[in-house]
Structures are given as C-alpha cells and as structure tokens.
Amino acid sequence: VQLQAFGGGLVQAGGSLRLSCETSRRTFTSYATDSMAWFRQAPGKEREFVASIHRSGGSTYYADSVKGRFTISRDNDKNTVYLQMNRLKPDDTGVYYCAATTVPGTSEERLYPYWGQGTQVTVSS
Numbered sequence: 001v002q003l004q005a006f007g008g009g010l011v012q013a014g015g016s017l018r019l020s021c022e023t024s025r026r027t028f029t030s031y032a033t034d035s036m037a038w039f040r041q042a043p044g045k046e047r048e049f050v051a052s053i054h055r056s057g058g059s060t061y062y063a064d065s066v067k068g069r070f071t072i073s074r075d076n077d078k079n080t081v082y083l084q085m086n087r088l089k090p091d092d093t094g095v096y097y098c099a100a101t102t103v104p105g106t107s108e109e110r111l112y113p114y115w116g117q118g119t120q121v122t123v124s125s
Contacts (some may be wrong), residue, residue, distance in 0.1 A: 001023070001027050001030075001032050001033070001100060001113075001114040002023060002024065002027065002116075003021055003022070003023050003027075003098050003099070003100060003114060003115065003116030004021065004022045004023065004116055004117070005019060005020070005021045005096065005097060005098045005116040005117060005118065005119045006019070006020055006022075006119050007019040007020045007119060008095075008096060008119035008120045008121045008122075009120075009121070009122070010122045010124065011088055011121075011122070011123055011124070012123070012124050013088060013089055013090055013123055013124065013125050014087060014088065015088050015123075016084070016085060016086045016087075016088065017085045017088065017121060018082055018083065018084050018085070019038065019082065019083040019085070019096055019098075019119060019121075020080050020081070020082055021036065021038070021080065021081045021082075021083075021098030021116055022078075022079060022080050023079055023080075023100075024079065025079050027079075027100075028076070028079035029076075031102050032100055032101075032102060032113075032114060033055070033100040033114075034054065034055050034100075034101070034102050034103075034104060035052055035053070035054050035055070035100070035101050035102070035103060035104045035105065035106070036052065036053055036074065036081045036098065036099065036100045036101075037049065037050070037051060037052035037053070037072075037098070037099050037100075037101070037107075037112065038050040038051050038052075038072065038081075038083045038096055038097065038098055038099075039096070039097045039098075039099060039109060039112075040092075040094040040095065040096045040097070040121070041094050041095050041097070041118070042091075042093060042094040043093075043094070045094075047097070047109060048063065049063055049107035049108075049109065050062070050063055050066055050070065050083070050096070051063065051066065051070055051071075051072040051083060052072065052105065052106070052107065053072045053073065053074050053081060054104050054105065055074070055076075057073065057074045057076075059104065059105060060072050061105055061107065063107070065091070066085075066092075069085065069086050069087045069088075070083060070084065070085050070086070071083070071084040071086075072084075081098060083096070085121070088121075088123045089123060090123045090124065090125045091123075092121060092123050093121060093122050093123050094120075094121060095118035095119065095120055095121075096118060096119050096120075096121050097115055097116060097117075097118045097119075098115070098116045099112035099114060099115045099116070100112065100113075100114040101113060101114070
C-alpha cells in the first residue's frame with residue numbers, strides 16, 4: 001500500500017491550505033483503506049491524530065483542536081483523500097501524514113499500518 005501526500009507549504013496565520021493523499025485505484029478500493037486519516041507532528045512533539053474518514057465518506061472524526069476549521073473528504077473517483085485547512089494557526093505547523101487502516105473511526109496511531117510520506121505545513125504568525 002503506497003500513499004502519497006502533498007500540498008503542504010508556507011502560509012500566514014488565518015490562511016488556508018488543502019492537502020491531498022493519493023493512492024492507486026487498487027489500493028483505494030481495497031479493505032486496507034476502509035478508513036483514512038491525517039496525522040501531524042510538530043517539532044519536538046509526538047505525532048497526533050487530526051482527522052479521519054470512512055470509505056463511505058459519511059463518517060468523519062476530528063481532533064478537538066481542528067474542529068470547525070479543518071474538513072476531511074474523500075473522492076473515490078480520484079482515489080484521493082483531502083484535508084482542507086482553513087483559519088490556520090501557528091500551532092498547526094508540522095509535518096502532516098496520511099494513513100490508512102481497516103479499523104473504522106479510530107484515532108490511535110498504532111492501528112494504522114499504512115503511512116505516506118509527510119508533507120510540511122508551516123504557518124507563520
């Protein structure tokens with residue numbers, strides 16, 4: 001299972017970015033990606049859960065710190081999961097990773113066996 005995350009960059013506080021996580025059609029339709037998520041790791045901190053979405057797209061989960069600002073979505077025709085990030089804050093700075101699991105609705109990092117490379121998001125004040 002290969003996941004490719006991109007879309008990071010440098011943005012001012014209050015701005016927006018959209019991250020994308022792509023994979024192959026075969027992977028995207030397999031059970032391995034029944035649930036997909038975004039995690040992030042700030043400098044000097046442990047990696048933390050940001051948001052997840054089930055295959056159907058109807059079930060989404062968010063960390064409290066991003067509720068109301070971030071939106072996770074899934075385009076099954078493009079084999080892509082997105083993270084729309086609005087009203088960004090300096091605390092949102094970090095490396096963002098996409099991940100996949102067969103376990104629905106979980107925020108536990110240890111339950112995600114498949115990971116993409118990270119994409120850097122930097123929010124300046």
